[in-house]
Amino acid sequence: KQEVTQIPAALSVPEGENLVLNCSFTDSAIYNLQWFRQDPGKGLTSLLLIQSSQREQTSGRLNASLDKSSGRSTLYIAASQPGDSATYLCAVRRVETSGSRLTFGEGTQLTVNP
Amino acid sequence: SAVISQKPSRDICQRGTSLTIQCQVDSQVTMMFWYRQQPGQSLTLIATANQGSEATYESGFVIDKFPISRPNLTFSTLTVSNMSPEDSSIYLCSVERREFNEQFFGPGTRLTVL
Numbered sequence: 001k002q003e004v005t006q007i008p009a010a011l012s013v014p015e016g017e018n019l020v021l022n023c024s025f026t027d028s029a030i031y032n033l034q035w036f037r038q039d040p041g042k043g044l045t046s047l048l049l050i051q052s053s054q055r056e057q058t059s060g061r062l063n064a065s066l067d068k069s070s071g072r073s074t075l076y077i078a079a080s081q082p083g084d085s086a087t088y089l090c091a092v093r094r095v096e097t098s099g100s101r102l103t104f105g106e107g108t109q110l111t112v113n114p
Numbered sequence: 115s116a117v118i119s120q121k122p123s124r125d126i127c128q129r130g131t132s133l134t135i136q137c138q139v140d141s142q143v144t145m146m147f148w149y150r151q152q153p154g155q156s157l158t159l160i161a162t163a164n165q166g167s168e169a170t171y172e173s174g175f176v177i178d179k180f181p182i183s184r185p186n187l188t189f190s191t192l193t194v195s196n197m198s199p200e201d202s203s204i205y206l207c208s209v210e211r212r213e214f215n216e217q218f219f220g221p222g223t224r225l226t227v228l
Contacts, residue, residue, distance in 0.1 A: 036219070042221060043120075043206055044157075044206070045219075046115065046218055051214075089157075093215060102159070104156045107156055
């Protein structure tokens with residue numbers, strides 16, 4: 001059974017700092033990995049999708065890497081801003097015969113202080 | 115990306131009643147999913163809503179408690195039946211875009227059961 005772990009569970013940083021969020025998964029036979037952002041009481045916003053054949057993806061100040069063999073992904077946020085404060089969720093996808101299925105981590109709650 | 119709307123956005127209900135949550139997508143999608151996020155926890159898949167057939171439920175979730183309809187490729191409903199305070203959660207509709215196996219989420223329905 002796939003298990004996804006995110007470290008740290010919570011992180012508080014001053015504005016402008018670069019930071020790294022970590023995600024690890026136990027079964028390396030994944031189809032892809034997706035990073036999401038969730039604001040309190042809201043739905044999920046897809047940030048980055050990395051296919052299993054890719055090593056990294058970038059979008060603006062965000063960069064996600066994937067090392068499938070070691071079961072790890074990182075989300076790098078450059079020059080953090082207070083608006084980045086949210087919970088960040090990592091999810092891995094295993095393709096089932098009848099459709100795909102996401103397994104989520106518990107999330108990292110990020111606070112960026114002005 | 116897909117634009118997903120949910121109704122209602124939030125509700126407060128009495129124990130023993132039922133609530134139906136609607137999910138509308140701006141384009142036709144094959145795969146629609148319903149998730150639950152209990153307070154302080156990550157997401158748990160309830161079921162996959164299949165167009166033209168019965169939903170496929172995950173372990174621990176049953177049709178009598180969470181009946182699902184999927185009348186067409188852009189719409190689905192989830193009913194939370196005979197509610198108890200333990201059903202207080204955010205319920206999220208999600209769709210998958212087959213081209214990249216990327217998943218998108220609606221804004222969620224925040225349910226409080228008294």
